Amino acid sequence: MTPVTAxxxxxxxxxxxxxxxDGKSTLIGRLLYDSKAILADQLEQVQEASExxxxxxxxxxxxxTDGLRAEREQGITIDxxxxxxxxxxxxFVLADTPGHVQYxxxxxxxxxxxxxxxxxxxxxxxxxxxxxxxxxxxxxLGIPHLAVAVNKMDLVDYxxxxxxxxxxxxxxxxxxxxxPDVQFFPISAKLGDNVVDASTTMPxxxxxxxxxxxxxxxxxxxxxxQDARFPVQWVIRDHDADYRGYAGTIAGGVLRPxxxxxxxxxxxxxxxxxxxxxxxxxxxxxxxxxxxxxxxxNVDASRGDMIxxxxxxxxxxxxVVTRRITADVAWxxxxxxxxxxxxxxxxxxxxVRAIVDTLDDVLDITTLERVAAPAELTLNDIGxxxxxxxxxxxxxxxxxxxTTGSFILIDESTxxxxxxxxxx
Amino acid sequence: MTLIEDPAANPLQLSHLRVLxxxxxxxxxxxxxxxxxxxLLFSGxxxxxxxxxxxxKAFRPGRFPFxxxxxxTGHNFPEVIEFRDRRVxxxxxxxxxxxxxxxxxxxxxxxxxxxxxxRNRLQxxxxxxxxxxxxxxxxxxxxxxxxxxARAKERIFSFRDDFGTWDPKRQxxxxxxxxxxxxxxxxxxxxxxxxxxxxxxxxQYIAEEQLEVPNIYFAHEREVFKRDGMLYxxxxxxxxxxxxxxxxxxxxYRTVGDMSCTGAVASTAADLETVxxxxxxxxxxxxxxxxxxxxxxxxxxEDRKVAGYF
Ligand SMILES: Nc1nc2c(ncn2[C@@H]2O[C@H](COP(=O)(O)OP(=O)(O)O)[C@@H](O)[C@H]2O)c(=O)[nH]1
Numbered sequence: 001m002t003p004v005t006a007x008x009x010x011x012x013x014x015x016x017x018x019x020x021x022d023g024k025s026t027l028i029g030r031l032l033y034d035s036k037a038i039l040a041d042q043l044e045q046v047q048e049a050s051e052x053x054x055x056x057x058x059x060x061x062x063x064x065t066d067g068l069r070a071e072r073e074q075g076i077t078i079d080x081x082x083x084x085x086x087x088x089x090x091x092f093v094l095a096d097t098p099g100h101v102q103y104x105x106x107x108x109x110x111x112x113x114x115x116x117x118x119x120x121x122x123x124x125x126x127x128x129x130x131x132x133x134x135x136x137x138x139x140x141l142g143i144p145h146l147a148v149a150v151n152k153m154d155l156v157d158y159x160x161x162x163x164x165x166x167x168x169x170x171x172x173x174x175x176x177x178x179x180p181d182v183q184f185f186p187i188s189a190k191l192g193d194n195v196v197d198a199s200t201t202m203p204x205x206x207x208x209x210x211x212x213x214x215x216x217x218x219x220x221x222x223x224x225x226q227d228a229r230f231p232v233q234w235v236i237r238d239h240d241a242d243y244r245g246y247a248g249t250i251a252g253g254v255l256r257p258x259x260x261x262x263x264x265x266x267x268x269x270x271x272x273x274x275x276x277x278x279x280x281x282x283x284x285x286x287x288x289x290x291x292x293x294x295x296x297x298n299v300d301a302s303r304g305d306m307i308x309x310x311x312x313x314x315x316x317x318x319x320v321v322t323r324r325i326t327a328d329v330a331w332x333x334x335x336x337x338x339x340x341x342x343x344x345x346x347x348x349x350x351x352v353r354a355i356v357d358t359l360d361d362v363l364d365i366t367t368l369e370r371v372a373a374p375a376e377l378t379l380n381d382i383g384x385x386x387x388x389x390x391x392x393x394x395x396x397x398x399x400x401x402x403t404t405g406s407f408i409l410i411d412e413s414t415x416x417x418x419x420x421x422x423x424x
Numbered sequence: 425m426t427l428i429e430d431p432a433a434n435p436l437q438l439s440h441l442r443v444l445x446x447x448x449x450x451x452x453x454x455x456x457x458x459x460x461x462x463x464l465l466f467s468g469x470x471x472x473x474x475x476x477x478x479x480x481k482a483f484r485p486g487r488f489p490f491x492x493x494x495x496x497t498g499h500n501f502p503e504v505i506e507f508r509d510r511r512v513x514x515x516x517x518x519x520x521x522x523x524x525x526x527x528x529x530x531x532x533x534x535x536x537x538x539x540x541x542x543r544n545r546l547q548x549x550x551x552x553x554x555x556x557x558x559x560x561x562x563x564x565x566x567x568x569x570x571x572x573x574a575r576a577k578e579r580i581f582s583f584r585d586d587f588g589t590w591d592p593k594r595q596x597x598x599x600x601x602x603x604x605x606x607x608x609x610x611x612x613x614x615x616x617x618x619x620x621x622x623x624x625x626x627x628q629y630i631a632e633e634q635l636e637v638p639n640i641y642f643a644h645e646r647e648v649f650k651r652d653g654m655l656y657x658x659x660x661x662x663x664x665x666x667x668x669x670x671x672x673x674x675x676x677y678r679t680v681g682d683m684s685c686t687g688a689v690a691s692t693a694a695d696l697e698t699v700x701x702x703x704x705x706x707x708x709x710x711x712x713x714x715x716x717x718x719x720x721x722x723x724x725x726e727d728r729k730v731a732g733y734f
Contacts (some may be wrong), residue, residue, distance in 0.1 A: 009439035079595055081576045082569050084622050089438040093620055105597060112599040220437075234453040238485040247482070249450045249601065254436065278481045286436040290449035290482070303457055332597060346602050349457070408602045415597045415606035 009086065012214060012357065014094040015110040015143065016133035018120030018293060023151040025188035028083060028096055029061030031211060033138055035194035037085035039212075052237065061190070062169040069396050080110045103382035104137065105332045112406070115219055117177065118147045118210075123156045123186075124157070127169040132358040133365050135170075138423065139177040140328060145217060146174075149210060153202065154188040160204040162194045176368065178399075185210045186271050187357075206249075226316050227396065227412070228253030228309035229287075229404050231348035232301050234291055245276070245292040246301055252396075253309060253316075253401035254286045260310040263301045264394035265321050269310075270295040304350030306394045319394040319404060327398075329377065329385045333411065333418035336376035337385075343418070345389055347407040353390040354409070360384040397421035441629055445478065448599055451580060452482045455562050455615050458605040462490040462562035462615075468500075469564025469680045470510035470637055471543060471618060472508040476515065477633055478617060484492045486617035491518040493563075495551050497682045498525040501659040506682050507638040510627045512704055522554035523571070535608075542684040555612055562605070570622040582614040597727035623678075627700045643676045644695045652689035678703075 018024040050060040083094045094373040095110030097103070111117060117138040119334050121131055127248035138146060142229075148170055156162045163186045174182055185194055186205050193199035194209045208216075257273045277283045283293045294308060301307065331337050337356065345354040362374040362383035370384070377383045400404030409419035438446070448575045455462050464479060466472045479488050494508060512519040524546050527533045532553060533546040555563060569575045579595045581603050596604055607613055618626070630637060648655040649668045656662060661683050675688035678698070693699045 009440050010437065011443045024466055068693070079577050079592065083576065084570045086618070086622070088623070091622075091625070108597055113601075232484075233450070234457055236483060236486040241485065241638060249446060275539065278484050284436065288437075288443060288446050289438065289444040290453075311651075347603065348602075349454075398522040403600060406600050408601065408604060410597055410604055410606065415604070415608060417604045418598070420599045 002402060003328060004158055008232065009088070010219070011091050011093065012090055012217075012219070013114050013115065013135075015107070015114035015117045015138070015140070016094065016096055016120070017107055017117060018151075019122075019128065019130040022120040023062075023123045023189045024096070024120050025062035027118070027149065027151065027187070027195065028064070028094065030091075030195045031094075031221070032083060032085050033061055034084045034192065035050075035087055035211065035220050051133055054098070058242065066126065066192055073112040080106050084373075085217055087211070092214065097168055099280060102111075103133075104210050104330060104382070107134065107137050108141060108330045108332075111138055112402075112420070114141070114143045115235060115410075116145040116147055116155070116214065117143045117215065118149055121148060121166055121170075123150050123152045123162055123166065126166050127173060130260045130364055131170070132173060132368060133413050134175055134177065136177060136363075138241075138370055139179050140330075142398060142422070144180050144219075144221075146179055147210060147213060148182060148184045149189075150184065151185050151189050153186045153284060154191055158193075158199075158201045160202070163205075183207070183213060185213070220230060225396075225401050227253045227311070227319070227401065228255050228259070228403065229319070230293060230307040231350070231404070232305045233349045235302060243273050246295050246307065247290070247292045247306075248349065249290045250285060250287040252287050252401045255291070256283050257281070257310065261295070261307050262318075263295075264306045264319065266305070267321075267393035268297075268299045270297040271298050272296075304348075306348065306355050308352075308394065317396070317400070321392050321394050323389050324357075325387045325389060325393070325395065325421075326360075327385055327411070327421035328382060328408070328424060329422075330420045331379060331418070332383045333375040333416065333421065334379055335418075336378045337419065338376045342412075344412050345387070345407050345421075347393050347395065348404060350391070350393060351410075352393065354387045357386040357388055360386060360413075385421070387421075395423050399422060431572060436513040441625060441632065444618075445481070445629070447615070447620065448478045449482045449599070451603065451615065451617040452564065455564065455605060456483070456489040458603075459562040459607070459613070461560050462564065463493045463520070463558065463560045464488070464490055465566070466494055466508065466512070467566075467680070468494070468504040468511070468638055470626055470630060470641065471568065473511070473635055474618065474621075474629055475564060475566050476511065477635055478585065478631075480515070484703055488515075488517050491520055492563075493522060493558075494553065495522045495547050495554070496524065497547060498523065498658075499538060499543050499683045501638070501640055501657075501677075501680055506668050520554070520558065522550050524550045526550075532559050535729055538571060539665045541663075542682060544580065544682050544685045545631075545672055547682075548588070548711075560612060561607050562615055563734065564615050564617060566618050566628070567616045568621050568623070569616075569619050578616070580616055580619045583613060584612050584631060586610045588612075596646045600686040600722075610650070615719040624703050626702075628704050629684050631696050631700055634712075640680060642676045642696075643674050643691045644701065646688065647672050648688060649677060655690065656687055657683060659683050675695075 048062045079098045097106040097110040187194045196211045229252040232246045236245040273296045341356045361370040396404040405423045407421045411418045527550045533549045647658045649670045677690040
């Protein structure tokens with residue numbers, strides 16, 4: 001192996017959230033710029049654009065993430081943008097979600113795979129309604145870590161008591177929600193304090209800069225649960241060799257040859273004969289690896305089935321095999337969702353038909369209270385929904401497994417993805 | 425509590441390259457399972473070489489559930505075409521060649537003229553015609569989101585209408601790893617399994633997997649001339665402008681597109697290790713350094729994508 005590739009780094013997925021003008025673009029620009037992900041020709045473009053717009057010198061870091069021309073012309077941000085940067089320790093995939101009307105839909109999308117959410121707060125304004133909304137969505141989507149960046153500290157004289165007050169208010173909010181891990185950072189995205197380099201202007205802050213936290217935070221406890229789950233995605237056959245392997249992505253836990261398994265929904269039992277990849281057989285494989293599993297028996301499993309390890313020990317659970325699902329649904333379509341609606345539902349690798357039985361409640365995103373029995377869910381609403389599906393599915397609660405506990409809803413007349421569900 | 429993760433210490437903790445690999449394999453299998461007639465675009469370039477390895481990882485010991493297709497401008501580097509054919513033969517898979525020359529001969533497109541003529545734009549028509557003629561409803565491409573701004577907002581599944589048009593306002597949200605691959609008749613989807621990879625990831629993966637790449641990616645002596653600050657190979661397809669003087673120097677390529685719009689970089693990096701080192705240290709983007717077509721305007725790529733370009 002070459003020296004460069006010997007450097008093994010892990011991957012961290014980040015979602016960002018902030019109200020307009022809190023400094024999100026500037027912060028992302030700062031992270032990219034200070035971690036040297038911005039190359040000379042891109043910088044030159046931003047320099048030119050900065051001068052064109054302000055008529056003076058100086059680099060406006062927010063322009064680094066400036067969007068499509070179609071967006072600039074219409075003065076709107078269309079969609080989630082993905083940015084990449086890398087340090088010696090980690091590679092980062094950052095979902096940059098716009099903060100406008102379609103916010104909920106976009107943030108749900110960006111948050112669905114995130115390991116950490118950066119929540120931006122303007123030090124002058126403190127915890128505002130948008131902060132509550134963003135934190136709520138982060139918690140709903142099960143993001144295991146929050147990094148609260150209190151920005152524009154330069155505009156409040158780098159005052160410790162301002163920061164402490166915001167920390168207190170935020171912790172009060174976090175207690176209402178399920179937020180496993182939260183850390184706070186007093187920063188100035190514009191001037192660079194505590195983003196990549198430690199600040200000299202806030203000696204009272206003893207913690208690490210934001211980037212160092214992102215580089216070093218442990219993900220060891222977040223891995224998709226202990227329960228081994230393997231949705232069959234594709235059956236590989238080689239007739240000459242009488243080969244039959246179940247290909248898929250491990251959705252939770254660890255698979256090993258010799259493990260006793262159940263194939264759902266049929267309930268047939270078997271044993272893992274081999275876990276393999278193109279590179280050969282493995283002693284063990286964990287989420288999120290893509291592997292091929294061979295079983296000792298000819299059980300005739302196919303796409304949409306789920307191979308599940310028989311639980312051993314108290315901390316392992318079997319999935320629920322059911323045709324009735326209760327879920328929080330984030331609705332993403334202009335056409336409202338009403339009881340009786342028929343949709344396609346995709347859960348792991350299986351697509352079934354679904355009927356909406358009842359709408360139990362809808363969330364008031366300002367008060368974070370649930371309002372019972374709404375007539376409908378409209379665009380960007382989140383509510384508790386009861387669904388009946390056409391075929392049994394093996395599901396887990398979302399809080400136990402983000403892959404086997406989630407689904408999307410598809411409108412079969414337009415083929416659009418119209419909803420995202422988290423199974424409760 | 426700060427813990428520095430060391431993937432090597434825990435064999436079940438994946439390195440970022442193995443996470444990206446797993447994600448890409450997952451995407452390829454989803455497409456194979458949910459779409460009727462996919463195709464994988466293989467140019468012989470580094471990104472599509474990685475796609476082929478991922479397809480092996482996704483489907484071996486079975487056969488690929490799709491053919492390969494190359495949109496051949498007729499102005500490709502001969503070394504790349506030779507490599508393409510050899511690689512396809514090794515894999516034992518089927519290759520379709522869609523020819524820009526045939527589109528020109530059939531009057532579907534008009535050849536540009538003059539010293540700055542390029543067949544790059546013409547490819548779009550040839551590609552769309554081939555997708556329609558073969559009835560493909562999905563095409564895998566090797567594009568990455570780090571390549572430039574318009575790509576940063578493009579989904580992994582990028583839907584195209586009958587005209588191959590990309591509408592940034594009508595993209596489907598992509599949640600978790602649940603891809604919605606449904607297309608109506610006449611529509612198709614471009615799928616980019618390497619969306620979350622960077623140029624450096626691609627090279628590191630090539631090194632780790634010990635993949636062969638065409639030799640023009642490594643430093644070699646070549647007759648070139650300078651235009652707009654870039655180095656181009658002299659060839660039958662390139663007309664010199666007054667004042668342009670060919671000279672021979674050591675160069676390598678960062679991308680292998682059409683000879684008429686792909687620039688070389690001065691380099692003495694003759695093996696994978698030094699190339700990866702140069703990429704890690706580079707200060708200019710791949711497209712900015714070597715693709716004339718993207719330098720025309722800031723929004724060049726966005727315009728071409730909307731028009732159906734890959
Ligand atoms: N003084 C100061 N201004 C900032 C800071 N961060 C961002 N800004 C300014 O706040 C304004 C909005 O920033 P921008 O990044 O575009 O906000 P976004 O809408 O959240 O992306 C711009 O004028 C920035 O220069 C900061 O830390 N200190």
